[in-house]
Amino acid sequence: MSKARIDARFAALKAEGRAAFIAYVMAGDPDAATALKILKGLPGAGADIVELGFPFSDPMAEGPPIQRAAQRALAKGMTLAGTLELVRAFRETDGATPLILMGYTNPLVTWGYAAFARDAAAAGVDGLIVVDCPPEEADPLADALDAADVSLIRLATPTTDDERLKVVIRRTSGFVYYVSVAGVTGVKEADAAAVAPHVERVRKASGLPVAVGFGIKTPERAASIAQVADAAVVGSALVDEVAEAVDLNEDVSARVLSKVESLAKAVRRARQGLTAV
Amino acid sequence: MTAAPPSPGARPNDYTAYPDANGRFGDYGGRYVPETLMPLVHDLGAAWAAAKADPAFQAELGGYLTHYVGRPSPLYFAERLTAHYGGAKIYLKREELNHTGSHKINNCMGQILLAMRMGKTRIIAETGAGQHGVATATVCARFGLPCVVYMGAVDVERQKPNVFRMNLLGAEVRPVTSGSATLKDAMNEALRDWVTNVHDTYYLIGSAAGPHPYPEMVRDLQAVIGRETREQMMAMEGRLPDAVMACVGGGSNAIGLFHPFLNDEGVRLIGVEAAGDGMGTDRHAAAINGGRPGVLHGNMTYLLQDKEGQITEAHSISAGLDYPGIGPEHAWLHDVGRATYLTATDIESLDAFKLCAELEGILPAIESAHALARVGDVAREVGKDGIVVLNLSGRGDKDVATVANHLGMQI
The missing domain is CATH 3.40.50.1100 (Rossmann fold)
Incomplete structure (x- = not known):
């Protein structure tokens, strides 16, 4: 099911002539029950693909928003097993929306790659992004994921030249994630004009859809990225909504989902008036 | 690698051939x-x-090490520490005398x-x-x-x-x-x-x-410590030491001392990890003695972590050893049995700090004092005819406030 679910979603959106909106939220943020409510609400609010972070104590590629989200989740006892529980519960009501897990290597090493790949696939996970597991270290993980039919989604970055790109796209499937800025998540802003040629380069080399993330905070920015990429990913801006809602004692899921709606709407409208690609 | 914890490998013929490509x-x-x-x-x-x-490049580096850093650092026979413990002769490799006060x-x-x-x-x-x-x-x-x-x-x-x-x-x-x-x-x-x-x-x-x-x-840059120690030992004693020892946090001073001796199997390599409040507590910084393999900060090595693979906090009186991991070469030397990793608590290290000051007139860094805390055990085990070299990796001036605080004194 797994790779097929991602491929089917991108094929459908291509037919519609629009980019995907990918919403990233952290498992267990601010707590397991609220996170599940958010997760279940994401497709209805307009998320075409869901990225679910599994928390790690030392997230070296994250800026402050996602660092804090991971801290909140860990403080409430979220685990990798708990993350898969959330995925299982999500799949009870949604069989079509691709769900990608995103996190760091060490919790996966602890679980064991082969067992984790099987358990993740059984829970309904379609793909995995492991931030600190570059192609040089990923073969054992890729073997395990292949056996379970889960996509290993790779990151290409502004430092990825054409030679390096060949290494990056080896054994990847589903889509390629283009990191739009050299930096951590949620700090710098992505520039669509600067990103466009790289998206084209990655698309051509991989033959896969290209999602762009790491610097998209506003509907306007999401729309401009959606004009050049196959998907726009927003994460830090959503987990910041969690933090603010908690601070202001507001309804967390309502606040996050309303932000998702505005971003998704912007992505849907982005190519209206443009020739469909 | 596989996801399972790495198993001890076979002993390699040439320990200095690592890492691989x-x-x-x-x-x-x-x-x-x-x-x-x-x-x-x-x-x-x-x-x-x-x-x-x-x-x-090597000539340029060598020039700065000689004229700016002050190398070679002395290898000093610690006569009174030796007499105090009554075992092997204890030599101190005086890295604390380098410019800036450490290795x-x-x-x-x-x-x-x-x-x-x-x-x-x-x-x-x-x-x-x-x-x-x-x-x-x-x-x-x-x-x-x-x-x-x-x-x-x-x-x-x-x-x-x-x-x-x-x-x-x-x-x-x-x-x-x-x-x-x-x-x-x-x-x-x-x-x-x-x-x-x-x-x-x-x-x-x-x-x-x-x-x-x-x-x-x-390691390559710190191996100057071990190379000098070898030469100085040959000049002073006409033979290699029986054991060399150093404190281990990330482990740069230890690997620098160990590396030129890796293929001399007659030389025991002993690292000392920080046991903080004690290995029976969860407040320590001993990655090998109290952790298990995992991935952090770019490498697979022994780490302090919980059962979920979340990194746990290290605890040590010594800020320099207060790290939940250890360099990967130490992890490997431990698994293949070439090096031994002991531990010393905060209290034992404070005692060693004071002893070194009183007997040798040297304030050691609280990091180095962890190795000093075990040097008596090692010296006695090696015995009277033996030789032990300890890397005095840093000077303790930076630690006087911490030590005073633990002794309940105001300075």
Whole structure:
């Protein structure tokens, strides 16, 4: 099911002539029950693909928003097993929306790659992004994921030249994630004009859809990225909504989902008036 | 690697042949960094291989080590410590007499020359006790490069003299408040800076840890300690020592001492980890004795972690040893049985600190005092005709406030 679910979603959106909106939220943020409510609400609010972070104590590629989200989740006892529980519960009501897990290597090493790949696939996970597991270290993980039919989604970055790109796209499937800025998540802003040629380069080399993330905070920015990429990913801006809602004692899921709606709407409208690609 | 904890490998014929081309010491090491950094890590590996083989680079480095750092450091027969313990002769390798007061400058001098050779114009570093931060700030001042040092906010508080020293040397010290606000968090923050400023920034890692090639490069640069020790020992005693020992946090001073002796199987290699409040408690910093293999900060190695694979906080009186991991070469030397890793508690290290001051007139760094806390056991085990060399990796002036505090005194 797994790779097929991602491929089917991108094929459908291509037919519609629009980019995907990918919403990233952290498992267990601010707590397991609220996170599940958010997760279940994401497709209805307009998320075409869901990225679910599994928390790690030392997230070296994250800026402050996602660092804090991971801290909140860990403080409430979220685990990798708990993350898969959330995925299982999500799949009870949604069989079509691709769900990608995103996190760091060490919790996966602890679980064991082969067992984790099987358990993740059984829970309904379609793909995995492991931030600190570059192609040089990923073969054992890729073997395990292949056996379970889960996509290993790779990151290409502004430092990825054409030679390096060949290494990056080896054994990847589903889509390629283009990191739009050299930096951590949620700090710098992505520039669509600067990103466009790289998206084209990655698309051509991989033959896969290209999602762009790491610097998209506003509907306007999401729309401009959606004009050049196959998907726009927003994460830090959503987990910041969690933090603010908690601070202001507001309804967390309502606040996050309303932000998702505005971003998704912007992505849907982005190519209206443009020739469909 | 497989996801299962690495199993002890067979003993290799040549211990100095590691790491392999993938930066592995057996199952340990590797390059677990975000993709943005991968091209830089590859460039760095190539640049180090070229510099290492370049006689002009080595000559330049050698000149600075002699005339700026003050090498060779003495190998000193600690007569009164030897008499006190009544076992093997104890020699101290006096790395604390280097410029800036610790072994850290050996590595910094090599890496700053490499950074300039690579055309980098901005230097970042992480520091725990502040010794590496001071050494980095020093070489940056010497060569006129801007320097940012990340330091856990907790460490900034307990190592104030070193923070001020770094400021005097023109470095900007950025306190890190995320996580446990100690060395591991400083390293996270330095990695975040590096990933953001890839175009001009050189990350000067202070320990034999992190992604390949750092464990190899830092070891190569610290191996001057072991090479000198070998020569000095041959000149003074006409033979190799029976054991060499050093404290281990990330493990750069230990691997620097051990490496030139790796293939001399008659020389025992002994590292001493920080046991904090004790190995029976969860407040220690002993990655090998109290942790298990995992991935953090770019390499697979022994780590303090919970059953979920979340990194747990290390605890030690010594900021320089207060790190939940250990360099990957130590992890491998432990698994293959070539080196032995003991532990010393905060209290034992404080006692050793005082003893060394009283008997030898030397204030050791509280880090080095962890090795001193076990030197009596090792000296007695080796016996009267034997020789033990201990790396006195740093001086203790920076620690007097901490020691006074633990002794219940105000200074």
